[in-house]
Structures are given as C-alpha cells and as structure tokens.
Amino acid sequence: MEEEATKYIWEGAIPLQIQLHESEITSFPPPPPLMILGSRIGYLPLLVPPLKAHFSSTLPPGTDNVWFDYKGLPLKWYVPTGVLFDLLCAEPERPWNLTVHFRGSPGDVLTPCEGEESVKWSYINSLKEAACVINGNCKNVMNMSQADQYDLWQSLLKGNMEGYMKISSRLKLGPFGEDSLLSEESETVATSKPSRIPVRLYVRSVGEEIVDIEDAPVIDSWDKISYINRPFEIYKEEGGYVSLKQALKSLLPETFNTNSSQEEGSSTNVKDPNAPDFEDDNTKLRLVRVQGIEPDMDIPFFWLANCLRNPEFYLHICVFISKQPKLR
Template sequence: MNPKSPLSLLLRPHWYIPTGVLFDLLCAEPERPWNLTVHFRGYPSNILVPCEGEDSVKWSFINSLKEAAYIINGNCKNVMNMSQPDQVELWRSVLNGNLEAYVRISSKLRLGTVGDEYADGGGQGQVKTGRVPVRLYVWSVSEDFDDLEDAPQIDSWDKISYINRPVEIHGEEGNYFTLQDAVKSILPEYFPNKSSTKEESSRDEDENEQTVPSEEGEKYLSENVDTCYPSDNVEIKLVRIQGIEPKMDIPFSWVVKNLTNPEHYLHICVCLKVPQVL
C-alpha cells in the first residue's frame, strides 16, 4: 500500500456513505485498485455505527430517497405510496446495477428536477424551477499545494464537514447557473451570498420548513462548519463528483442530470484552502 495513502492511517470508512463518495473523498490522488483492509472481529462500535446487514443499507437508501423527494416536491407521498413489489424491484435494481429496471421504477416517483434536452453546442437546455438535494463533503486545508499527492492527509472524520442543503434552480436563469455557483451557494459561511439579506433569510426559512431530517444523517453525520472566512481568502482546490473532476463553469443542470446518485442526491466532495487560524 502506498504509505501516503489516507488508508494507511487506518481511517475507518462509514458504511452509510456511498462507496464512490468515500473513494472521492479519501483518495486525493486516485489509485486503482483501492486497497482496503477488512477486519472480521473487534468491531469499533464506539467509532462506527454497526451495520446490521443488507436491511440497514436498504432502509438508509429508502430514507434518503424520502428526504430527496420531500426536498424536490415538498412531500414524499410518491415514495411512501410505492407498492411493495415496486419497492423491492427498485432496491434490487440498485443492488444489482440494473439501470433499465431502475429507470422503469424510479420514473414513477416523478423526482426529475432538470430538463432532458440540451441544445447543440452550448450544452444548455430547458431547466425547470426546482430544488436539488445536495450532500456536500468539505475538506478544509490551510497549506497550499499544487499536486494532489502533496495534499494533507485526512486522518480523522472531524476534518470533514458534512453539509446537507438543497440548491435552488430557477427556470429563467438555470441555464447559466454553474457548478461553482451551486457550491458557493451551499457554503455561505465561506462565500457570502451577494444577494440581499432578505433573500438569504427567505431561503433559510424555506429550507427549515421543507428539509426532512434523514434518520441516518441526523444520527451519524453532523454539519461541522466551524469558522467563517472572507471569500477572497478561500480557494476551491478540488471538486470531485462520481470520480470525475468537472470544470467549475459547467452548467449545474448538466451535473444534476448526469451525476446524481440513485437516491436522487447529488454528492459533492470539495477541498477548500482556507486561511490558517492563529
């Protein structure tokens, strides 16, 4: 194993975070195969929440799906009213990587937030107004680096901030709303919104009313943004989604349409360079 790999520090991955997200987050310079050490005894229950089996993973997925539905539609009736056969088939399609079956069942939930058609050349298409469920994993560093191999290692989950906030997409301006705009809108602690205080207050009130706490998220993950910094002193060093590092000026609607997870959450891993606190 590469001695500079974060895994050499024995950081224990959480089972309720998607595997791809763990890889994006913990492997600053991706290497394959991903070397993992599997232990069959001495489970660190004081550090990691026990996984009781497939049912634990299934209900974690379903709970996230309900939360995403609530954010998108203002309710989760479509998920709650799924027939038992559809629920079983949806889970099996995710478990087995059966895209055709997944699309057939998930389309009944009507959880789309962006248009399907994009104009030639511009990569821009019809975008309807909506709220996009986003989970942001923020890794903050104080020292600069040019090569990801030189990035400080993650040796504790305390160094990762977990942020669960929806992103608003408006039809008339969604085509020009970039990934960078989305990331900055989720991180007002680092990038103060240029909009009026009244608009920010309205967004926060709306968010509090419509965001349903995920059972898994509330129990096992916490928002941990400790300090506010002027935006001029904060730099986005890395953004990784689904194993790729997209350009920050890419339309956010494209990112949502193509890189959202099966539970309809967009998981974004971000590395920020922030000033060192003296």
C-alpha cells in the same frame, strides 16, 4: 448525452484490494487480499458475502460485525463507495487498498450495520429525504408497493439501470431543469419538472501549504470533513443558466465569502454576472469532484443533477479547499 452519462455512472467501478486486519488472522500463512470491483453507486457492506467467503477459513470465533477502514480511518458504510474514494483519495489510488474487520466495530465512530437490510433501509430513507426536498413530501416513496420497493433495491444491487429507471420514473422525482419552476401567481407547478435539487456536500481542507493536491495529508478523523445536506433551488433567469460555480457559492456561503443572507439549511441562487472568482483572503477552492469527474466550473448545474446523481436522487459533491489563517 444525458442517457450516456447516466450509463457511465451505473457502470462505474473502483478496483479494490481488501485485506483482513492482522488482529483477526488465525491461520498461517495469512490469506491474500481479495481483489474485487466495487460499484461507485454501491456501498461497502454489500461486498461482505464474497469477503466472508474469501476469509472464512482464518476468522477468529465470534459474531460478525463487519466494518472497513482506509489507513486507519473507519469508513462510514452509508456513504456510497465512489464518494468515499473521491473524498479520501486526493490522488486516486488504484487499486484502492482497504482493510476489512469482522470484529470490534468502533461504536463511537460508526453506527452499526446489520448487513444488507441496514444498507437497504438507509437507501430508502435517503430516497424519502430527496423526495421531500424535490416535492415537499415523500408520499410517492411511502406509497410504493412492496414489489416495486423490492425490485428497485434489486436493480441497484445488480446494477440493472433499465430496471431501476422503469420503477424510479413512477416516483416523479425528475428530471431537473431550469424551466421547472413554481409560479408565484399560482399554487400549481408550471411543469412537472422539479426545481429543488437534493445536494450532499463533503468539504475537506487540505492545508494552505499544499502545492499539489496529491500531497494532501491523510484524513485520520471525520471531524476534519464538513458534511452538509442542503437543497439547491434553481430560479429561471433570462439569457443564461445556473453554473456549478454559482451553485457552490450559494450552497457554501460559510466557506466562501459571498455575503449570502441565506438561512441555514436552505440555498437560493441569485445569479450575479459580476460574482468574484472562487477565492478570497482566507479560502481557495482546490478541487471539485462529482462521480470521479472534475467538472468544468461553468457546466450547467441542473445537467450535473440529472446525469451524475446517485440512485437515491442526491447529487454528492466533494470539495477540496485550502484555508489560510486570518491576519489579526
């Protein structure tokens, strides 16, 4: 089951219709948009070679500085394509209509991307961060040979899941499981499975007046999205497992009133069978998406982390909420 889910993620793609921004068109008639599949676990800058070939005859003179926007919002190039789609399209749009720019990157919004090398090192840095969350250090990633590092990156570029699994297994970063616990009486790990899960959350408020999620307003600024990097620790308990619902309550105490005493930047699950539903006086959960899927809130969290994580070992979760003004 887990292998089938992982294969589903690796084969996942989003149909894209990408047009060149009108200010950069120098020919008549204007070129048609490019229809292309974007890998869910990939990154938009990796599509630049076919885009440049498609639009090369009409680009204005100057140095390429490629970036993308969706309905005017510059897209963060280091966020996986699938995450951007899940987050920005409350109602999935197929094909996803994007605009590509080869000039004038908005430096006040986006960090510059120097092509594939920038994406590669962003991926490697995320892999190091994930390793630190899981093992407390990133030695295994730092000690990768140049050949393994190259092959790992090439496997991601080419969608080669088998090649990726062969190399990534040497990093000893998974699988996750609820029996993967550190003994309090011992300094050694009881099993080789880690219990700390690297999580990236994207929390978007869609407004309290929205009835249907597809009516959510267009995002015009990244300031309207809360981006949270936070590890989640699984503690084994008798007769149960940690669900997605319980994990989100623990991961987002500032969003949902759970009376959590967690310190900022950490999250420890304390399982409460009488925990309230995902709603309080001011906040209501509207939608959760992971890899384009709206999972059951009672699904085991470690299963999501094992099967739906991205190749940098982070589990990316898009959370849509409605917030109502507090009464005075």
